[in-house]
Amino acid sequence: MRSPEYIEIFIDGRAYLLIRNSTVAAALLNAGITHWRRSVSGQPRAALCGMGVCFECRVNIDGHAHQRACQVLCTPGMRVITHVE
Amino acid sequence: MNPALTRCDVAIVGAGIIGSACAEACAAGGLNTVLIDSDFPGGGITACGMGHIVVMDDSAAQWALTARSRELWMRRAASLPDDIEYDACGTLWIAANRAEMDAVEEKVAMYRQHDVHAQILNSAELARAEPDLISRLSGALLVRDDAVIYPPAAAQHFAANAATLGAVMRFGQRVQVIEPGRIYFVDGTMLDAERIVVAAGLASNDLLPNLPLRARKGHLVISDRYPGRVRHQLVELGYLHSAHASDADSVAFNVQPRRNGQILIGSSRQFDATDTAIDAPLLAHMLERAVGFLPFLRDVQVLRSWTGLRPATRDGLPLIGPSAQHASIWLATGHEGLGITTATATAELIAAQLLGRTCAIPPAPYWPTRFASETTHAVA
Numbered sequence: 001m002r003s004p005e006y007i008e009i010f011i012d013g014r015a016y017l018l019i020r021n022s023t024v025a026a027a028l029l030n031a032g033i034t035h036w037r038r039s040v041s042g043q044p045r046a047a048l049c050g051m052g053v054c055f056e057c058r059v060n061i062d063g064h065a066h067q068r069a070c071q072v073l074c075t076p077g078m079r080v081i082t083h084v085e
Numbered sequence: 086m087n088p089a090l091t092r093c094d095v096a097i098v099g100a101g102i103i104g105s106a107c108a109e110a111c112a113a114g115g116l117n118t119v120l121i122d123s124d125f126p127g128g129g130i131t132a133c134g135m136g137h138i139v140v141m142d143d144s145a146a147q148w149a150l151t152a153r154s155r156e157l158w159m160r161r162a163a164s165l166p167d168d169i170e171y172d173a174c175g176t177l178w179i180a181a182n183r184a185e186m187d188a189v190e191e192k193v194a195m196y197r198q199h200d201v202h203a204q205i206l207n208s209a210e211l212a213r214a215e216p217d218l219i220s221r222l223s224g225a226l227l228v229r230d231d232a233v234i235y236p237p238a239a240a241q242h243f244a245a246n247a248a249t250l251g252a253v254m255r256f257g258q259r260v261q262v263i264e265p266g267r268i269y270f271v272d273g274t275m276l277d278a279e280r281i282v283v284a285a286g287l288a289s290n291d292l293l294p295n296l297p298l299r300a301r302k303g304h305l306v307i308s309d310r311y312p313g314r315v316r317h318q319l320v321e322l323g324y325l326h327s328a329h330a331s332d333a334d335s336v337a338f339n340v341q342p343r344r345n346g347q348i349l350i351g352s353s354r355q356f357d358a359t360d361t362a363i364d365a366p367l368l369a370h371m372l373e374r375a376v377g378f379l380p381f382l383r384d385v386q387v388l389r390s391w392t393g394l395r396p397a398t399r400d401g402l403p404l405i406g407p408s409a410q411h412a413s414i415w416l417a418t419g420h421e422g423l424g425i426t427t428a429t430a431t432a433e434l435i436a437a438q439l440l441g442r443t444c445a446i447p448p449a450p451y452w453p454t455r456f457a458s459e460t461t462h463a464v465a
Binding site: 040058064065066085 | 309310311312345346384385386
């Protein structure tokens with residue numbers, strides 16, 4: 001069995017090592033970030049359905065707003081920004 | 086609600102933004118008022134529009150009504166509840182070419198003559214005001230005090246004010262028949278009213294015969310939140326041509342920033358559509374038009390698209406005043422795309438005329454009887 005390949009991504013400017021092909025949502029939770037967006041009324045939001053339906057886990061990835069963290073796989077050097085619309 | 090009530094001075098049928106504003110104005114004027122809706126305030130065509138408070142200069146009468154209306158909105162802006170989301174973002178009328186820029190110069194003189202703040206932006210100033218617009222535009226007319234609201238919340242606010250002033254609310258009750266002095270409800274009850282004001286949008290056609298009222302369908306799209314990307318209500322000057330000059334299907338660039346960062350994208354016009362289904366090719370055409378001015382829209386996350394049927398008249402002016410059918414049955418409808426703006430002055434005109442008071446603007450251009458000869462002809 002091959003040992004997992006680790007890659008580096010950046011979450012809010014900080015570097016994290018994680019297994020290639022993790023979802024961004026998994027990376028955020030693994031980094032100890034329990035919510036990464038706020039609703040219009042100010043409530044904390046994170047991945048809810050985990051399958052791309054609810055859009056609660058949206059995050060900015062490489063400059064693109066409103067990407068679903070549960071649907072995007074991490075790639076080397078990816079830059080994830082939380083708490084921006 | 087007072088179920089025992091069977092008589093009133095004025096019964097208003099339809100609690101959209103127009104009917105609710107009329108109820109508020111009538112109750113404030115001391116009239117014993119009943120506001121009726123088959124559903125709830127602001128749930129119909131009021132909820133389909135953009136909510137642009139705008140001065141329009143198609144005709145002298147349209148100018149008078151929209152300018153007075155905007156003035157009334159501005160006066161009460163500070164006291165409106167937060168959920169109406171009144172945002173004085175201003176309108177940028179965008180000139181795509183030199184010819185449209187010449188039109189801007191004519192318009193600004195007219196606006197200033199009427200003490201409406203208006204300012205010409207050249208190409209560079211427009212780019213600073215709205216950095217995401219394409220760069221090859223000639224300039225724009227900035228109408229500073231135009232605003233944006235969330236219309237259903239405004240309808241509910243006006244209805245709540247009317248109730249506080251003593252008006253009776255009859256919501257969830259469908260009107261079956263209107264005759265002079267009396268309204269019959271589907272549930273078998275009736276209400277005697279000295280005056281009846283029909284403010285039911287296109288549904289007014291179901292209650293009164295031969296109204297000069299047609300459907301003009303429009304599409305809208307709303308995006309996810311992109312705060313700061315659009316700062317003013319943006320409308321291409323070509324809109325004036327596409328919106329008013331022709332019976333053909335048309336689209337125009339008309340984009341609005343919502344206070345929470347969402348972007349409303351319009352607009353389209355189709356006469357005599359019979360249903361509210363999305364017309365995919367027309368919607369695509371509308372969005373291409375918007376992307377042509379604001380390229381970043383190509384990548385925005387769209388949440389929802391919908392349509393609405395605007396109640397339109399042939400001359401582009403609403404029907405405000407006694408109907409051609411009977412002197413005791415009044416109309417307050419036919420505002421097409423300007424009902425949100427003109428709700429305030431419509432209500433003022435209705436209440437002033439019902440109370441026999443002086444109107445702030447001449448009421449005759451909006452009287453439904455201007456179409457009387459042709460409707461009589463149509464009956465014969």
